[in-house]
Amino acid sequence: MKSFDEIQKWLVEQSERAHKEGIRHAGLSGTICENLLMLELRKSVPKLNFDGGVIKFCKGKINNTKHDVSKQIDIIIYKGKPIYDIFGTIVVHSSQVLGAIEVTKWTEPKEFRKVVSSLQREEAELKNKSKKKLRLFYVTFRASNNLRPSKFKSHIRHGYCFYGRTSGSYPWEARWKNFSIYAGQYEKLVKDVKKLI
Secondary structure (H helix, E strand, O other): OOOHHHHHHHHHHHHHHHHHOOOOOHHHHHHHHHHHHHHHHHHHOOOOEEEEEEEEOOOOOOOOOOOOEOOOEEEEEEOOOOOEEEOOEEEEEHHHEEEEEEEEEEEOHHHHHHHHHHHHHHHHHHHHHHOOOOEEEEEEEEEOOOOOHHHHHHHOOOEEEOOEOOOOOOOOOOOOOOHHHOOOHHHHHHHHHHOOO
16 A cells, blocks of 8 residues: 555656646646546545535525535535536535635745635635535645745645655656655645544
8 A cells, every 4th residue: 555655746746747748738737636636535535525516505406696606616525425426527515515625736936825815715705605614725736845835834724735846857857855845745635634524
């Protein structure tokens, strides 16, 4: 069985494969990261469900107002069966939802303040609409080297950074020489998600 750090390294390496092949598309990179993370979280926390989609807040029929459903969420953490599962994209009622994960491939220092304020707004909106506190997690697969996990922790209570930049090289080329700074981030995410059970 792989250790948490081996899983974390694998996640980062796999997220870079498309880029190495010359495919530099932000939407595709984001989808790859979301799918990789869902795949591993399903194995690491089998008591919960992890899917991308929207949260339904109303009790009856959806009337397509902004109060009926959330914006699209990268990964929804929930229990039970979704209301709809449309080819892997789900609609789940807020009563089943325990939290959500926003996923990015890269986080740069100039974007960090925007990320923090956006997460605060999103968490407040989810809490207001669902009438309960929903935990919002933020995962970035890679970040500029001056955005280390300690900086994430000081600004984002549930923020996790899997790896930094190593002189423009791919993680497998850098031999993970700086990994110790980021080690334990996937394990911490799994432990924090398990607290929702």
